[in-house]
Amino acid sequence: MGKTVKKFETEVQQLLDLVIHSLYSNKEIFLRELISNASDAIDKIRFESHSNMELLEGNADWKIKLHADKEAGTLTIVDNGIGMSMDEVADNIGTIAKSGTRNFVAALKEQNATDNPELIGQFGVGFYASFMVADKVTLKTRKAGGKEYGCCWESTGDGSYTIEECEKEFRGTEITLHLKDDMKEFLEEWKIRSIVKKYSDYVQYPVVMDVTRSEPVKDQDGKVIEGGGTIENTAEETLNSMKAIWARPKSEITEEEYEEFYKHISHDYDKPLSTIHYSAEGVSEFKSIVYIPSHKPFDLFLRDHKKGVHLYVKRVYITDNCEALLPDYLRFVKGVVDSSDLPLNVSREILQEDVQIKRIQKNLVGKILSTLAEMKEKNPDDYLTFWAEFGPVIKEGIHFDYANKEKLQDLIIFESSKTDKGKFVSFKEYVERMPESQKEIYYITGVNRESVENSPYMEVFKKKDYEVLYLTDPVDEWVVQALHEYKEKHLKAIDRGDLELESEEEKKEKEAQKEEAQKEYGTLLSFIQETLKEKVKEVRLSSRLTESACCLVADEMGLNANMEKILKAMNQEVPEGKRILELNPDHPIMQVMTSMYEKDKGNAKLGDYCELLFDQALLTEGSPIKDPLRFTKLVSELMVTGGK
Numbered sequence: 001m002g003k004t005v006k007k008f009e010t011e012v013q014q015l016l017d018l019v020i021h022s023l024y025s026n027k028e029i030f031l032r033e034l035i036s037n038a039s040d041a042i043d044k045i046r047f048e049s050h051s052n053m054e055l056l057e058g059n060a061d062w063k064i065k066l067h068a069d070k071e072a073g074t075l076t077i078v079d080n081g082i083g084m085s086m087d088e089v090a091d092n093i094g095t096i097a098k099s100g101t102r103n104f105v106a107a108l109k110e111q112n113a114t115d116n117p118e119l120i121g122q123f124g125v126g127f128y129a130s131f132m133v134a135d136k137v138t139l140k141t142r143k144a145g146g147k148e149y150g151c152c153w154e155s156t157g158d159g160s161y162t163i164e165e166c167e168k169e170f171r172g173t174e175i176t177l178h179l180k181d182d183m184k185e186f187l188e189e190w191k192i193r194s195i196v197k198k199y200s201d202y203v204q205y206p207v208v209m210d211v212t213r214s215e216p217v218k219d220q221d222g223k224v225i226e227g228g229g230t231i232e233n234t235a236e237e238t239l240n241s242m243k244a245i246w247a248r249p250k251s252e253i254t255e256e257e258y259e260e261f262y263k264h265i266s267h268d269y270d271k272p273l274s275t276i277h278y279s280a281e282g283v284s285e286f287k288s289i290v291y292i293p294s295h296k297p298f299d300l301f302l303r304d305h306k307k308g309v310h311l312y313v314k315r316v317y318i319t320d321n322c323e324a325l326l327p328d329y330l331r332f333v334k335g336v337v338d339s340s341d342l343p344l345n346v347s348r349e350i351l352q353e354d355v356q357i358k359r360i361q362k363n364l365v366g367k368i369l370s371t372l373a374e375m376k377e378k379n380p381d382d383y384l385t386f387w388a389e390f391g392p393v394i395k396e397g398i399h400f401d402y403a404n405k406e407k408l409q410d411l412i413i414f415e416s417s418k419t420d421k422g423k424f425v426s427f428k429e430y431v432e433r434m435p436e437s438q439k440e441i442y443y444i445t446g447v448n449r450e451s452v453e454n455s456p457y458m459e460v461f462k463k464k465d466y467e468v469l470y471l472t473d474p475v476d477e478w479v480v481q482a483l484h485e486y487k488e489k490h491l492k493a494i495d496r497g498d499l500e501l502e503s504e505e506e507k508k509e510k511e512a513q514k515e516e517a518q519k520e521y522g523t524l525l526s527f528i529q530e531t532l533k534e535k536v537k538e539v540r541l542s543s544r545l546t547e548s549a550c551c552l553v554a555d556e557m558g559l560n561a562n563m564e565k566i567l568k569a570m571n572q573e574v575p576e577g578k579r580i581l582e583l584n585p586d587h588p589i590m591q592v593m594t595s596m597y598e599k600d601k602g603n604a605k606l607g608d609y610c611e612l613l614f615d616q617a618l619l620t621e622g623s624p625i626k627d628p629l630r631f632t633k634l635v636s637e638l639m640v641t642g643g644k
Ligand code: ADP
Pocket: 033, 037, 038, 041, 079, 081, 082, 083, 084, 092, 093, 098, 100, 125, 126, 127, 128, 173, 267
């Protein structure tokens, strides 16, 4: 097959233009990216070779080799990893398929990133980072177990690349950067040495370079010969320590090292929010470092989100997404687990069922949840950041992780009628500050703080000065259903059923008042109910309202307005349920309607008023009314008569 010229995807080209023209100061990260790719490629062939030794072709001396050629002005990175086939090269290096770069492109579209070169540092651009320092990049690769021929890819980053078959003796990948004129410092030994130390020290495979030293000439016994001159000696030197960071004592690891390791395994370019370095001993023995990121990936709620922690067995890489190590609701956690109990030849299928893995999971989940609890106590600001990013995912846990329900319920926080906007209260704090007279935990669900704050259901709670939790995340409906109660305090929706807010005495008094009102308004209530029978299940007097004339409430078991909205948004069938219309006995409308009714039962206006009451109730809770035209017509008529 001859040479083919192909165009980059538009998005790749946008990215490349940005990389090439950006003023981003931290250009040295290109080397970290290439070394990390080489290390990933070696990880992959090591894993594959557990089940197919032939892939190795007798070459298992794992190594990432750097070669600086000052005359040619090139820096070459060579690995003996898995390599790529022709198709893989076109797929991996010509399109934006991977999440890190997609995140970057999304951010690019949102804000003008050319004005903000630091963005590149935040997101990283993987392989494309090469173009920050090189004006031409040549990649030669041969896939393990593949054809005899390799593949050669080349580009100057200006719209297109070429791809063709080529000779390549050894398996693996070789990337040659033709450095830009002002980037020649990356050919200097000291420079390369310091970059490797800084970013890639923990990489598991030797990163080597031929280093030439001039040494004094020595005699046979190794003694320096006086006046004998010097001789150039070239030897391969390993630049990184290769120590598995998780196996080292905590006290010896610096903040920067933890951070660099996080970036290496997570492909994130921000610092993590929290680092958990943890060794378990006893029934299950493992070492781990896991991280809580400081922001969520764009695909956290998409089905193909790649979750999982890297799994090693006795320092040997097994997989970079061992899903069974963490439950779904902790899918944002990144890190490594190195187990001493699993067999080296464990297969990915077996991992799902393995009891050792289940033990590790249990242990790790406990550790993560207690770290979060501690963060909530001691670093409330960090916890708020965490909650804003991952709160909705943690709430999923309430549903799925029954064993940890107690711990999870204490991690959940909500805004409430007693917090400012953006401030939160936990169930624990809520219960602690409940007045003695209050028996239940009250909440209201809705689309946002503003809508629930001003809803008529809140009136009586404002009067009583009881705190109401604002549940404005769609998953909250499921959270309260799954929780049901907190420390034997029932969770009660304030737009459902009877509230029973009164003390025994108040209750008696209220009953008496209600009876009185019932006598006064009983026939009117039956009339309204008859008129609205297609729309409401019942009409009754309310004890929730102090200002509004009316509201709609659901049965204890029924669907409230918010749940209806959520189900509709999910395209789910919503059962046609009728709700209860509650009227405020102290509202002047009641007297007006009663006297209209007593004067003339057949007054056509009475029917209109019933409709208006019902529509008002819908509007105040933020639901659409069926016939807005008729509603406005009635209101206009009222304005005309009222104004006369
Ligand atoms: P990422 O490493 O985040 O996936 P990169 O842009 O760094 O993104 O690399 C893109 C893809 O190209 C990799 O996922 C891998 O499939 C492939 N690749 C890059 N470098 C190598 C290499 N040295 N050996 C084999 N495959 C590689």
